[in-house]
Amino acid sequence: MSLCRPFLDAARRNPSHPALILDGAPVSYGALREMALRVGAGxxxxxxxxxxRPRVTLRLGNGPEFLALFLGTVAAGGVVALLxxxxxxxxxxxxxxTLRPALRxxxxxxxxxxAAQPMGWVPPPVDPRTPFLIGFTSGTTGRPKAFIRDQGSWxxxxxxxxxxFGIGPEDVVLVPGPLVHGLGLYGAFEGLSAGATVHVQPKFDPTDAARRLASAGxxxxxxxxxxxxGILDAAxxxxxxxxxxxxxxxxxAKLAPAVHERLTALxxxxxxxxxxxxxxxxxxxxxSSHEGAPADSVGRPFHGVELELRDDDGQPTAPGRPGTVWVRSRMLSDGYVGATDGAGYREHDGWGTVGDYGxxxxxxxxxxxxxxxxxxxxxxxxxxxxEVETALRACPAVAEAVVFGLPDPYWGDAVSAVVWWREEDRASAAELRAWCHGRLEGYKAPRRVFAADAMPLTGSGKIARADLRERALAGGLEELA
Known part of the structure; x- marks a missing residue:
C-alpha cells in the first residue's frame, strides 16, 4: 500500500472536512487532495x-504548500528532502x-x-520499499546527518x-512546531492519515497555541x-x-517533573x-502517564518494538545491567545519504542503534x-x-538543566551544569551538588554550575547545548558560587 493511501481515502470519504487550519483559515481535505494530485502529476x-524517481528539496515554512508537496511527491513515488x-x-x-535534487x-x-501542474492525475501503486524521505538529524552538536527512509517504515x-495514540477522524490536532522537522511533520501526517483536523502555526507562538487549546476544541x-x-506559561x-x-x-527530550506537574494540574x-x-x-x-512508569524512565517498548541491551562486545547484558540500546522493528531507517563520520546509526542483522546507553x-x-x-x-x-540532568531536574528549584564537560587541568572534563530556575526558587551550587550526591555517585555531581535566563534553541525546538557550552567557556553565563 502507498504511504499516502490513508490520506487519499480520508479525503475521498469526507472532502469537505477541514484538513488544515492555518491562521484561522481552513483548508478542506478535498482542496488539499487536489493540490497534492497536482504535485503528483508534476x-x-x-x-x-x-x-x-525524482528527488525534490523543500525549503519552506509551515503551510498547505509544504504538506501538499510532501503528500504529492510521496504519492508519485518520489523522494522529499527537507531543508x-x-x-x-x-x-x-x-x-x-550532497542531494543533487531534480527540483528545488x-x-x-x-x-x-x-498551480502550473495539470489536474486529473491518478496515483499509481507504490512499492513499500520505495525511498520517500531524506531528513536531517537535529542533534544539538556536530553536523547534521542526512538519513533516508522507505515508505514501508512509515x-x-x-x-x-x-x-x-489512537488519533481518529474526530480529533483536532495542534502541531505548533516546524513541519521541516520530524516531530512536526509526522504529527501533521499522522493526523491527516487519520482524517483529523490539523492546526499548524506559521511560526511557533505560545500565546496563540494556548488560545487554540482553550477555544478551538x-x-x-x-x-x-x-x-x-512556553504554552503553559502563556496559559x-x-x-x-x-x-x-x-x-x-x-x-x-524528557519532560522535567516540574513541567509534568504543571501540565497535570492544568x-x-x-x-x-x-x-x-x-x-x-x-x-x-x-x-504514558496512565501506566505508572517511574518518572526517571522513558517507559516500555513502543508497539512493534523489541529492545536489547548489549555490551561493548555486542553481547546481551545481564538483566539489570547497563548497555547500548539496540532496537528491532519495521520502523528503522535505511541509514545515511552521502559520506558520514562513522558515528551515529549502526545496523546489524535487522537491529539498529544510535549509540544510546541505558x-x-x-x-x-x-x-x-x-x-x-x-x-x-x-x-x-x-x-x-x-543521568546528571535527570537528577537535577528532580530538584524542586530547577525547571530545566543541561550538563556538559568543560576542560579542566586536573579532572580532564569538569562536569558542568546550566540550570533554569523554577519560578522564584533558587539554590546554590553547593546545594545542587548535595542534591546530586543523594542520588548519584559523588563524582557525577557538577563541579561547576551556571544559571541562565534565556534558553537557546535549535530549529527543532531542542536546547542548543553547543551554544550553551560556548557561552560558559567564554564567560557569558552566571557561575554560581
Whole structure:
C-alpha cells in the first residue's frame, strides 16, 4: 500500500472536512487532495524525463504548500528532502551538493509551481520499499546527518502510533512546531492519515497555541518540551484551561517533573505520552502517564518494538545491567545519504542503534543514561550527562538543566551544569551538588554550575547545548558560587 493511501481515502470519504487550519483559515481535505494530485502529476513528469524517481528539496515554512508537496511527491513515488529555512546559505548549499535534487522549491516558488501542474492525475501503486524521505538529524552538536527512509517504515510507524495514540477522524490536532522537522511533520501526517483536523502555526507562538487549546476544541497536542513550557506559561498569564485536550504527545527530550506537574494540574484528564525515539530509529519506547512508569524512565517498548541491551562486545547484558540500546522493528531507517563520520546509526542483522546507553529494570522500564558520543571522562571515570540532568531536574528549584564537560587541568572534563530556575526558587551550587550526591555517585555531581535566563534553541525546538557550552567557556553565563 502507498504511504499516502490513508490520506487519499480520508479525503475521498469526507472532502469537505477541514484538513488544515492555518491562521484561522481552513483548508478542506478535498482542496488539499487536489493540490497534492497536482504535485503528483508534476513529479511523475520529472520521473519520466529523468528516468529515475525524482528527488525534490523543500525549503519552506509551515503551510498547505509544504504538506501538499510532501503528500504529492510521496504519492508519485518520489523522494522529499527537507531543508530547514533557518539554515545559512552555506549549510543549504552543502546539503544540495550532497542531494543533487531534480527540483528545488522554496516559499517563493512552491505555490506557483503547484498551480502550473495539470489536474486529473491518478496515483499509481507504490512499492513499500520505495525511498520517500531524506531528513536531517537535529542533534544539538556536530553536523547534521542526512538519513533516508522507505515508505514501508512509515506505514509501520503509522500502525504503531495508531495503537498507542489512537488519533481518529474526530480529533483536532495542534502541531505548533516546524513541519521541516520530524516531530512536526509526522504529527501533521499522522493526523491527516487519520482524517483529523490539523492546526499548524506559521511560526511557533505560545500565546496563540494556548488560545487554540482553550477555544478551538483541540484534543491532541504534539510538542517538544521547550514549546510546552512556553504554552503553559502563556496559559498561566491568561488563566486559560484546555477543556477538550485528551492527549499530549511529547518527544525530543524528557519532560522535567516540574513541567509534568504543571501540565497535570492544568488538564488532569489528558494522557501525557512521552516517547523516546530517534530520526534513524523512529519510535523506541513510550512513557504514558496512565501506566505508572517511574518518572526517571522513558517507559516500555513502543508497539512493534523489541529492545536489547548489549555490551561493548555486542553481547546481551545481564538483566539489570547497563548497555547500548539496540532496537528491532519495521520502523528503522535505511541509514545515511552521502559520506558520514562513522558515528551515529549502526545496523546489524535487522537491529539498529544510535549509540544510546541505558538499562532496563525488573519491571521492564527503560532508563537512559546517555549517548556514547556525549560521555564525559572526569577524573578517569565515565559520566553520562543525561543521568546528571535527570537528577537535577528532580530538584524542586530547577525547571530545566543541561550538563556538559568543560576542560579542566586536573579532572580532564569538569562536569558542568546550566540550570533554569523554577519560578522564584533558587539554590546554590553547593546545594545542587548535595542534591546530586543523594542520588548519584559523588563524582557525577557538577563541579561547576551556571544559571541562565534565556534558553537557546535549535530549529527543532531542542536546547542548543553547543551554544550553551560556548557561552560558559567564554564567560557569558552566571557561575554560581
Amino acid at each position: 513529479m511523475s513528469a520529472l520521473a519520466v524525463a529523468g528516468g529515475e 530547514d529555512p533557518k539554515w545559512s546559505e552555506g549549510q543549504a548549499e552543502a546539503a544540495l551538493d 522549491l522554496t516559499d517563493d516558488t512552491a505555490a506557483g509551481w503547484i 506505514l509501520a510507524t503509522l500502525e504503531a502510533s495508531r495503537m498507542e 483541540v484534543t491532541t497536542l504534539v510538542v517538544v518540551p521547550t514549546m510546552l513550557v 498561566d498569564r491568561q488563566a486559560l484551561r484546555f477543556p477538550a485536550l485528551r492527549r499530549v504527545v511529547c518527544s525530543g 488538564c488532569p484528564e489528558a494522557a501525557v505520552l512521552e516517547y523516546y525515539g530517534a530520526s534513524e530509529l523512529s519510535f523506541v519506547s513510550l512513557r 538499562w532496563i529494570d525488573g519491571d521492564g522500564w527503560l532508563r537512559l543514561v546517555g549517548r556514547a558520543g556525549d560521555m564525559l571522562i572526569s577524573g578517569g571515570l565515565n559520566v553520562y550527562p543525561a
